[in-house]
Amino acid sequence: MREQASAVKERGAATGSDLMKEPRTLGPRMNTKKKLILYVSLAGGYLLAVMIAGLFMEPELYGVNYENKFLLPSLAHPFGTDFMGRDMFWRSVKGLSNSILIGLAASAVSSIIALIFGILSAAAGGKTDRVINWCVDCCMGLPHIVLLLLISYMMGGGGLGVSVAVAVTHWPELTRLVRAEALQVKNAQYVKAAYKMGRSPFQVAKEHIVPHVLPVYLVGLVLLFPHAIMHEAALTFLGFGFPAGVPAIGGILSEAMEHIVTGKWWLCLFPGLMLLIAVMLFDLIGDKLKMLLNPGSGNE
Numbered sequence: 001m002r003e004q005a006s007a008v009k010e011r012g013a014a015t016g017s018d019l020m021k022e023p024r025t026l027g028p029r030m031n032t033k034k035k036l037i038l039y040v041s042l043a044g045g046y047l048l049a050v051m052i053a054g055l056f057m058e059p060e061l062y063g064v065n066y067e068n069k070f071l072l073p074s075l076a077h078p079f080g081t082d083f084m085g086r087d088m089f090w091r092s093v094k095g096l097s098n099s100i101l102i103g104l105a106a107s108a109v110s111s112i113i114a115l116i117f118g119i120l121s122a123a124a125g126g127k128t129d130r131v132i133n134w135c136v137d138c139c140m141g142l143p144h145i146v147l148l149l150l151i152s153y154m155m156g157g158g159g160l161g162v163s164v165a166v167a168v169t170h171w172p173e174l175t176r177l178v179r180a181e182a183l184q185v186k187n188a189q190y191v192k193a194a195y196k197m198g199r200s201p202f203q204v205a206k207e208h209i210v211p212h213v214l215p216v217y218l219v220g221l222v223l224l225f226p227h228a229i230m231h232e233a234a235l236t237f238l239g240f241g242f243p244a245g246v247p248a249i250g251g252i253l254s255e256a257m258e259h260i261v262t263g264k265w266w267l268c269l270f271p272g273l274m275l276l277i278a279v280m281l282f283d284l285i286g287d288k289l290k291m292l293l294n295p296g297s298g299n300e
Helices: 002-021 032-055 088-124 126-141 144-154 158-167 172-186 189-196 201-237 249-256 266-293
Strands: none
Touching (some): 088 158, 088 249, 158 201
8 A cells, every 4th residue: 555655646746747847838829720810911901001092192292392302211201202302101102002903903814814724724635735735835934024024015014014914924833733733623533423414514614623723723813912013013123114203112113223322221121121011921821821721731
């Protein structure tokens, strides 16, 4: 009996020491869904605020005022002023608003093209599949920025030229992903059974293929958005996008390059940070969305 009592005491002491060694958590850990909701809320709030502010902004806020040339950042001008006395804060907000609108329109059109071509290539096969793959290879074989410049120049530049150039050049990679997912569904037993039951290719694509490729499509759509914004800014920076009279982040950064060597650091720092924050937020959303839709990590 004494031996049993001493063994129980030793076991209790060991258990107590093990509990003392275990690290204590300060609170419940955020899972992937909560992080995704947090990132979506931050990105949506930031971009929605910028869009609304840019759409309903009075032009006088970022108008020319030569009396305020090259003012340092202050409470009156948080981002300073440029060589024409224009307030850089309101001009950057207006420019990012234009970039967001172009990015939304271009990424939506490009993703729809990728969805249609990817499903059509997998479902039809044969010559249709070869033609679509040939188009994908041609687009991906050319340098992306060169193709953007050529299309924008052919369309006359401006907002229309940038939108068309970004929309028709961002679908090839997403098309390949959609096609690969659609091919997996096409060879599944339930799809073959649907064909034997008299279902048409359109019905099979609508009822079986589209729901299966939708997660990949949504992730690709989210990741297309930052690429569209960056390429719009690049085209405007190189002089093939919005004209000088229209506020745009690429144009603002291009003008800042002429004055940064004279110490006017605020002309490029704050507009670049606004663009960087928008792109990074959507990259984070895309990463969390991939984790959430992945069966291996979706329950974390």
